[in-house]
Amino acid sequence: MDYKKRQNALIEILSGKGLDSAVILCPENVFYLTGAPFVTGSADTLLYLDRDRGASLIVWNRDYEETKDRVKGVNIEKLEVGEKPIDRLKKLAVQSERAGFEEGFVNIGIHNSFKAIFDLVPLEGAIGKMREVKDADEIACIEKAQGVTDRAFSKALGRFSEGMTEQEAASELEYCLRREGAESYAFETIVGSGHRAVYPHGMPSKKKAIGGEAVVFDFGAKVDGYCSDMTRTIFFGKPNGEMVNVYEAVLEAQTAALAAAKAGIAGKELDAVARNILNARGYGKYFVHGLGHGVGIAIHEGPSASSKSEDVFVPGNIITDEPGVYLPRVGGVRIEDMILITDNGCRNLTKSKKDLTVV
């Protein structure tokens, strides 16, 4: 990864805004700009990027060895026991007056502590915007993560059987993900069978998947810090006619969006391609979420492909195409691929088959 190039691109933005520096705390942004390791959900390392003096990472004693081993070409500041990051920041930033900050991440308490050092100016999502366009190294990482995911799913299919619980099915799928090379999961694996499939975020339960129920599997791997994201819906036993209709409708909508995706169209236009098909099939009101979202270091990032999204796709965006239909108390189907937007269309990074599958 060319971290220096990314840091320089951000410094350009700072110059344009008349800023001396930026303080960056969102761990995905810190990773994007330096490669500094993080644990999902924790914001432990602070990146101070100074127009004149470059990048400094302020790290806890605990994280020093790991950061030092993984981050090159950046000044690493190890905190002493009891020392606060803000105090070290104050020393580093003596010559900086106006600093950019992440207005969508920093809470009021931290904002107040930064305000005691700098005049603060919102970065207006600048780093998130940079992250939306993947470079070749990032595309390779995400393809690798999706390759792990495709291979794992193919192997897990041979381990599924009617009558398994959702948790048992999850255990088989995750086992295969790890064995194929997942360093962790891109998010909490979703397995929802029968009426539980209508819970878009349902955690796997002890409910058995049985009697032709549709089972939604939404899952992903993390490889080299990048996420994959994929959904397949598998029938555990022979499905009834209505759920077959739903499956075919969702697959038609998903495939149509695949064919329509390209640079220059807006998120809401791509969403409409899928939504129009589901409306025509009478299922539109049961498609209760957006068509897709960007994927990268975070499982959900820009650009958005929801029904209200004005984001216009550009080459290098990686987004999901994941329509779903959920009939309350009956069942649900979602099918999701991850695609790379290109000039004239898209490249589907997901290789797993999508024809109706019964185990």
Added chain:
Amino acid sequence: MDYKKRQNALIEILSGKGLDSAVILCPENVFYLTGAPFVTGSADTLLYLDRDRGASLIVWNRDYEETKDRVKGVNIEKLEVGEKPIDRLKKLAVQSERAGFEEGFVNIGIHNSFKAIFDLVPLEGAIGKMREVKDADEIACIEKAQGVTDRAFSKALGRFSEGMTEQEAASELEYCLRREGAESYAFETIVGSGHRAVYPHGMPSKKKAIGGEAVVFDFGAKVDGYCSDMTRTIFFGKPNGEMVNVYEAVLEAQTAALAAAKAGIAGKELDAVARNILNARGYGKYFVHGLGHGVGIAIHEGPSASSKSEDVFVPGNIITDEPGVYLPRVGGVRIEDMILITDNGCRNLTKSKKDLTVV
């Protein structure tokens, strides 16, 4: 869970602060007060708690079915497609002037949108403070999660073998966690072997665990929304003398802290019990993190048992006791139990054995 009791306790606090209402967005807090489901890392559902009119949950269309099925006794407001949560909040809160908010969670952008509706007053961590003292239902959940974790570890031990990669070892452990009843993991499983054990947050890699290396396993299950947290260090092959010394020192420190934990002592005092032993053994400088932290709905919550923590324990706190020693480029050992603070001591919720184990 007695959500009404918790809501009433918060309303008492609001009254004391002269507030009409509170807006609550941190998903763990929303879950604590209502049982509303959430996905780790996403803040999708907004809780509006009004002193006079009680609790309302503002939920996305997508989350409505799941929320409705799981939350009872709370007004549920389903957003229409394209409607913003803040607009619904404005309608609900017409009679409220002064609202409490979560100053440690809400970012600047959201703060500004709330400010257009209310005079905002920080809740000063009030909900987090409530969550620090577990009630009987919560203790039962956490014990259940730790039971899953203990049984899984015991089974996984029989599946480990020298020469396995960290990812292979993780696959076996997580397989057992799911099979024993984990609805998800409490956090990203850590497996660090040999020199990688010095990375307190190292994700499992393709490195083989071999030749007597110490392998740190730090992992937990989520059951009914509550976390467990446990670390064991296992030798893959016969260990050398130095690592045996480190193991014995860490175990002595960990056991001493167990014996000292009780209501009335401060986090920094408990940390010192373990740290003094490691200092005396010459390993103090390699114990680069705090002794422990609270566990509950979140994997890291209050109270803290770090070297600077002034938190004084009370009965009902559930904290970890997890000293570690990490010798750079050599290896590391961490041992962690989860304990319930009682009047005169503590109850160890972790049943897995801690004697030096070689596979």
